[in-house]
Amino acid sequence: MFLIRVPASTANLGPGFDSIGLALGLYLEIHGSLSDSWEVVPLTEEMAAFPKDESNYIVQIAKKTAAFYGKELAPCRLFVSSEIPLARGLGSSASAIVAGIELANLVAELNLTNDQKGRHASLFEGHPDNGGASVYGGLVVGLHTEEQTDIVSFPIKGVKVIVAIPNFELLTEDSRSVLPKTLAYKEAIEGSAAANMVLAAIVSDNWKLVGQMMQRDRFHQPYRAPLVPHLAQIEEIAAQNGAYGTALSGAGPTVLCLVPEAQAEQVQEKLSSKFPDFVIKELLIDNKGSQTMILSEADKEELSFL
Ligand SMILES: Nc1ncnc2c1ncn2[C@@H]1O[C@H](COP(=O)(O)OP(=O)(O)OP(=O)(O)O)[C@@H](O)[C@H]1O
Numbered sequence: 271m272f273l274i275r276v277p278a279s280t281a282n283l284g285p286g287f288d289s290i291g292l293a294l295g296l297y298l299e300i301h302g303s304l305s306d307s308w309e310v311v312p313l314t315e316e317m318a319a320f321p322k323d324e325s326n327y328i329v330q331i332a333k334k335t336a337a338f339y340g341k342e343l344a345p346c347r348l349f350v351s352s353e354i355p356l357a358r359g360l361g362s363s364a365s366a367i368v369a370g371i372e373l374a375n376l377v378a379e380l381n382l383t384n385d386q387k388g389r390h391a392s393l394f395e396g397h398p399d400n401g402g403a404s405v406y407g408g409l410v411v412g413l414h415t416e417e418q419t420d421i422v423s424f425p426i427k428g429v430k431v432i433v434a435i436p437n438f439e440l441l442t443e444d445s446r447s448v449l450p451k452t453l454a455y456k457e458a459i460e461g462s463a464a465a466n467m468v469l470a471a472i473v474s475d476n477w478k479l480v481g482q483m484m485q486r487d488r489f490h491q492p493y494r495a496p497l498v499p500h501l502a503q504i505e506e507i508a509a510q511n512g513a514y515g516t517a518l519s520g521a522g523p524t525v526l527c528l529v530p531e532a533q534a535e536q537v538q539e540k541l542s543s544k545f546p547d548f549v550i551k552e553l554l555i556d557n558k559g560s561q562t563m564i565l566s567e568a569d570k571e572e573l574s575f576l
């Protein structure tokens with residue numbers, strides 16, 4: 271039996287639209303083994319909505335990835351569980367894509383590098399931020415086109431992440447439909463400079479400046495604001511309670527706050543009391559990215575669902 275473990279991700283960090291991502295410590299897990307036919311067994315509630323045969327998205331991605339290398343995938347029985355809420359801006363679709371790529375890599379013995387996994391994930395998802403973070407872990411910066419994908423990753427320490435997860439879904443497709451087709455030259459330059467500053471501040475370990483620059487997005491948040499009215503309120507409460515900065519997580523509706531360790535509890539408490547219907551929690555940064563392992567007999571004995 272094998273285990274595939276893929277972290278969640280937050281995209282953009284404000285101005286890094288479709289380019290910056292960060293892996294977070296919520297996980298999609300697949301416990302699987304070879305079988306006579308495809309079978310997908312959901313272990314968590316949200317996974318139960320998806321097909322239980324080979325039409326399952328994860329299996330489809332795995333088959334397409336194997337086919338790209340001229341291989342056919344042997345059928346498997348997969349137990350799927352996920353802590354990543356669907357359509358909330360925490361990269362659930364990218365985690366499913368990366369799980370499918372890892373499944374193909376393991377079962378068809380493709381020996382893929384992270385760069386190859388990141389390339390496939392970006393082609394399936396259309397942008398490199400979520401999938402890249404799920405593959406590499408840590409902070410990723412990517413540039414993806416149909417022709418080529420480049421992703422650089424580095425580990426992140428020294429900052430706490432608090433997320434405010436609303437109790438409603440917002441599909442990326444819907445959240446992208448409100449974006450403009452073109453952007454004025456001056457706006458684009460400012461947006462691009464803000465993204466560069468976010469990165470420069472991160473590599474200088476200047477989290478206060480990171481937070482300030484996160485607020486200077488020109489690419490998506492101004493257009494998405496009507497879809498996420500809680501964003502402005504969370505920005506204000508987080509700032510009043512010592513957070514470095516706040517941004518929409520991916521396409522939303524989750525909001526992400528970067529906070530100093532000493533302020534994490536206070537920010538979490540204030541947001542919880544103001545938004546009792548939201549899940550407010552601290553998430554760890556995942557600096558490892560997706561992992562696969564072969565389980566021993568002793569490991570298997572600890573699995574209650576077998
Ligand atoms: N494990 C899965 N199996 C099949 N489909 C999935 C799975 N996980 C996510 N999806 C699909 O992806 C959709 C959510 O993707 P979407 O891109 O809208 O949001 P997200 O990935 O959660 O957030 P974001 O991209 O903003 O970080 C779900 O509604 C579902 O259709």
Ligand SMILES: N[C@@H](CCO)C(=O)O
Pocket residue numbers: 281282287288289397399400442446490520521
């Ligand atoms: N960069 C993407 C992430 C969500 O998939 C967006 O903001 O639309």
